[in-house]
Amino acid sequence: MSLFTLGLNHETAPIAVREKLAFAPQELGPAVAELVAVRGVNEAAIVSTCNRTELYAAARDEATLLNWLAQSRQLKPEEIRPFLYRLPDREAAKHVFRVAAGLDSMVLGETQILGQLKDAVREAQDAGGLGPALNGLFQKAFSVAKEVRTQTAIGANSVSMAAAAVKLAERLFPDIADLNVLFIGAGEMIELCATHFAARNPRRLSVANRTLERGQALASQHGGDAFALAELPERLPQYDIVVTSTASQLPIIGLGAVERAIKARKHRPIFMVDLAVPRDVEAEVGALPDVYLYSVDDLAEVVRQGREERRQAVLDADVIVERSTEEFMQWLDNRALVPTIRALKDHAERLRRHELERAGKLLAKGEDPAAVLESLSLSLSNKFLHAPLAALNQADATQHGELIAAVRRLYHLHDEE
Structure with a gap:
């Protein structure tokens, strides 16, 4: 079995592709449980965010993972293959370390992905997807993330997705304090966005959520109000700014609803930020003349500000990642030796016990102890040497050099011996 990472992210695939491969x-x-039940897959975990979907697995080959991913999303392998990266062993480990440290994120150095990675690991653990290899991989990844965070300035001058949304809104509207802002959803991303917009003191701040209680809890933190998602079509015209991020697998804001809202607003513009993958807002909405719709990919240029200032921090972080990758691969290689070491020890123990029992019986019969000890030592010596001597005698000429070198190394034999 080898270690594999199979996935796509904001660099390799547009949002239209990412949303097709996203997992709620x-x-x-259930997806992890299904994947580890596939023949040739021993361990598995799945990470799915707005910017990436990735499979981590200890598996026989990458083709098995590709076929499963395509089938699970009701797609053909050839439809998604051009957008995927397929990383084996060392590259797989290096990749997850970079992901955990925020080096592979749209927002360089952001910490949200680490929490998402930990959530994915918990899900995989509960589903029976983690074994020694992946558990060791992720624990090392969390350690790398902590070291990068504490030893480098990777998080300095970082512009978050939430802050980018505010910056874009301020390009369109002179003063957010004169506007009504609506947040759809109540997850971590919406919480971050609400905090950033609330700092601009909007005239009204509202939260729409499927679970009203959770929406009310978030809104109350910022002096806002909340309503059920079912009321959205009739309430939408009241808001100048709409930020949405839910786990819905289908759009919750359709073209017709926005057209009616614009008409009711007498064509006053609406600024919309859709941070969900799959998207919450139908893509056709972006073509309306009075709507300014931005997806997570549209925010990329804004959130990349400050990368130049953090170039040295990235170099420092990469040094940590490289060293940690070598350490992990050494650990993984050592683990591969464990079954052989255990089998060798078991074999030696069986020989020892057999000869000890035989010697005990001879002593019980009254045999001379010195003779019994001599016989015991000779028998053990012969049995321990039987396997290497047989291998040397039975090998053909092409194997002699390799076997001789191995035996001399194992038994510390020198030329004079």
Whole structure:
């Protein structure tokens, strides 16, 4: 079995492709259980965020993972293959370390991905997807993330997705304090966005959520109000700014609803930020003349500000990642030796016990102890040497050099011996 990472992210695939391969939070556990039930897959975990979907696995080959991923999303392998990266062993380990440290994120150095990675690991653990290899991989990844965070300035001058949304809104509207802002959803991303917009003191701040209680809890933190998602079509015209990020697998804001809202607003513009993958807002909405719709990919240029200032921090972080990758691969290689070492020890123990029992019986019969000890030592010596001597005698000429070198190294034999 080898270690593999198979996936796509904001660099390799547009949002239209990423949303097809996204897994909803409630899908992760069952999907992992299904994947590890596939022949040739021993361990597995799935990470799915707005910017990436990745499979981590200890598996026989990458083709098995590709076929499963395509089938699980009701797609053909050739439809998704051009957008995927397929990383084996060392490259797989290096990749997850970079992901955990925020080096592979759209927002360089952001910490949200680490929490998402930990959530994915918990789901995989509960679903029976983690074994020694992946558990060791992820624990090392969390350690790398902590070291990068504490030893480098990777998080300095970072512009988050939430801050980028505010910056874009301020390009369109002179003063957010004169506007009504609506947040759809109540997850971590919406919480971050609400905090950033609330700092601009909007005239009204509202939260729409499927679970009203959770929406009310978030809104109350910022002096806002909340309403059920079912009321969205009639309430939408009241808001100048709409930020949405839910786990819905289908759009919750359609073209017709926005057209009616614009008409009711007498064509006053609406600024919309869709941070969900799959998207919450139908793509056709972006073509309306009075709507300014931005997806996570549209925010990329804004959130990349400050990368130049953090170039040295990235170099420092990469040094940590490289060293940690070597350490992990050494650990993984050592683990591969464990079955052989255990089998060798078991073999030696069986020989020892057999000869000890034989010697005990001879002593019980009254045999001379010195003669019994001599016989015991000779028998053990012969049996321990039987396997290497047989291998040397039975090998053909092409194997002699390799076997001789191995035996001399194992038994510390020198030329004079």
